[in-house]
Amino acid sequence: MIDDEKIIELFFERSEQAIRELDIKYGKICHNLSYNIVNSKRDTEECVNDAYLGAWNAIPPAHPDPLLSYIVKIVRNISLKIYWRKEAAKRSGHYTIALEEIEACIADQKTVENEIEARELARIIEEFLDTLSGKERVIVMRRYAYADTYADIAKRIGISEKNVSVRLTLIRQKMKEYLIEREVFV
Amino acid sequence: MNAKLFSEAMSEVNGKYYEEAANYHCKKHGWVKWSAMAACLTVVLFTVFSVIPNYFRQQGTTPPDNPNGVIVDTPTDNPDDVTTPATSEIHISMDNISFNEAGALTDVVRIWRDPELYEHIQWDKDAVIEYYGKDFTPAYIPDGLTAAIGNGTARVVADKSANIVEDTVWLGFYHDYYEDGSPKLTEGVTAHKGFSITVSKIGLLNDCFYILPENEVKTSDIDGTAVTFGYRSMPYGPYDPDTHEPSGYYDM
Numbered sequence: 001m002i003d004d005e006k007i008i009e010l011f012f013e014r015s016e017q018a019i020r021e022l023d024i025k026y027g028k029i030c031h032n033l034s035y036n037i038v039n040s041k042r043d044t045e046e047c048v049n050d051a052y053l054g055a056w057n058a059i060p061p062a063h064p065d066p067l068l069s070y071i072v073k074i075v076r077n078i079s080l081k082i083y084w085r086k087e088a089a090k091r092s093g094h095y096t097i098a099l100e101e102i103e104a105c106i107a108d109q110k111t112v113e114n115e116i117e118a119r120e121l122a123r124i125i126e127e128f129l130d131t132l133s134g135k136e137r138v139i140v141m142r143r144y145a146y147a148d149t150y151a152d153i154a155k156r157i158g159i160s161e162k163n164v165s166v167r168l169t170l171i172r173q174k175m176k177e178y179l180i181e182r183e184v185f186v
Numbered sequence: 187m188n189a190k191l192f193s194e195a196m197s198e199v200n201g202k203y204y205e206e207a208a209n210y211h212c213k214k215h216g217w218v219k220w221s222a223m224a225a226c227l228t229v230v231l232f233t234v235f236s237v238i239p240n241y242f243r244q245q246g247t248t249p250p251d252n253p254n255g256v257i258v259d260t261p262t263d264n265p266d267d268v269t270t271p272a273t274s275e276i277h278i279s280m281d282n283i284s285f286n287e288a289g290a291l292t293d294v295v296r297i298w299r300d301p302e303l304y305e306h307i308q309w310d311k312d313a314v315i316e317y318y319g320k321d322f323t324p325a326y327i328p329d330g331l332t333a334a335i336g337n338g339t340a341r342v343v344a345d346k347s348a349n350i351v352e353d354t355v356w357l358g359f360y361h362d363y364y365e366d367g368s369p370k371l372t373e374g375v376t377a378h379k380g381f382s383i384t385v386s387k388i389g390l391l392n393d394c395f396y397i398l399p400e401n402e403v404k405t406s407d408i409d410g411t412a413v414t415f416g417y418r419s420m421p422y423g424p425y426d427p428d429t430h431e432p433s434g435y436y437d438m
Contacts, residue, residue, distance in 0.1 A: 134430060145197075
C-alpha cells in the first residue's frame, strides 16, 4: 500500500489510479462505516463511490492531511443523508440503535437547540473527549462516529461486549453532566 | 438537542479523533499458560482488590508483634485433618503474596465434548471433597458478601472409562446475585463486588486472565498449593487534559 502523500499526488496529477489506491487503502473502513449507518450493501456502494467522487472533485485544490479522516467524514456525511432520508420512512440499522442510546442521554431536556450549531457542539464534544482516557475516546468514536456495534468495539479494544456496554453507559452519563455544565442544556 | 444535531456534530469533530479511533487496536495480551501448571493443583482467586488485604488481615488473628500480616488460623484438636481449612494452621506473610493485575477476565472457548465419548457428572459437596481432599470454602468471608448457590458443587466431565477430564470447581462470594445465580453488578460503579475461587487439579480452567503485557503471571505458594491471585481496576475521570492520567481507579 502506498502512503497518503503519494495518493494525494495522484489526485493532483488527475490520475484515476488515485481512486483505486484510495479504495485499496481505506475502502474497507469506508464500506464498514457506511454499512453501519445505511444498513444496505447497495446504498453503501453508492455512498462510498459518491465519497470517492467528492474527493476527486475536491482534491485539488484541497490537500487533506490526514487523508483517512477526510475521506471517512465524507463517507459519513453522505451515508447520514441516506440514513435520514430512509429514517423518515423506516427505522433501520446499527446507527439507529446508537442514536437511541445517545438520545436517552440528551433528549427530554430543554435545550438551546436553535442557538447552538453543530460546529460549536463539536468543539464541546472535542473538549469532552479530551477528558477521557485514550481507550474511552476510541470507544466513543467507534460507537458514535463509526457506528460500530458493541461486538466490533469489543474485538478492537480487547474487552468484553458487556464491558463496552458498561463503559459507554458511564461515559454517556459523564457527557450528559458535561453538556449540562456547559449550558448546552438550559 | 436532538440526535441529528449530535450526529452532525460528530461529523465536525477534529480528524485526529477519527484517526485515533481508526488506528487503535488492542495490544495482544499473552494468554496465561495454564498448561505449565497442569501438573499441580491450581487455584485462582479473582477478587475485589480491597477485599484481599482485609481477608488476610482479618482471618484468624494477626499477632500484634507481626505487623506484616502473618495469618494464624485457629488450630483445632485434630491438626491432621485437612478436609476443612479451619482445622489447619497456616502462616502466610503478605510479602509472599503476588498479585497479578488483570486486563480482563473472560470466558475462554469451551471445549466441545462429544456426548458419544464423554458425559457430564454433577458432583455434590461430598464428591468434591473426596476428589480434592479438602473443602475450598474460605474460613473467613468479608462482611456483606454471601456465598453463591451451588458453591462447592461441580459439574465435571468424564470419558467413557470414567476418567475425569474436566474437574473445575467454582465458588463465588459476592454482595448480591441475579435470579440466575450470577454475581450482580453494583449500582454505584457497575462492578462485581466480591471474589471467586476457581479450582482445578487437572489445571483446566473455564476462565482466563488477560494479564497486562508488562507482567508475567506469578503464583503464590499457599501450603504447597500454587495460587494465582488476580485483581482488576478501572480508571475514572476527570482525566488530566495533558497526560490523560485518571483521577483514580475503581476496584473491579
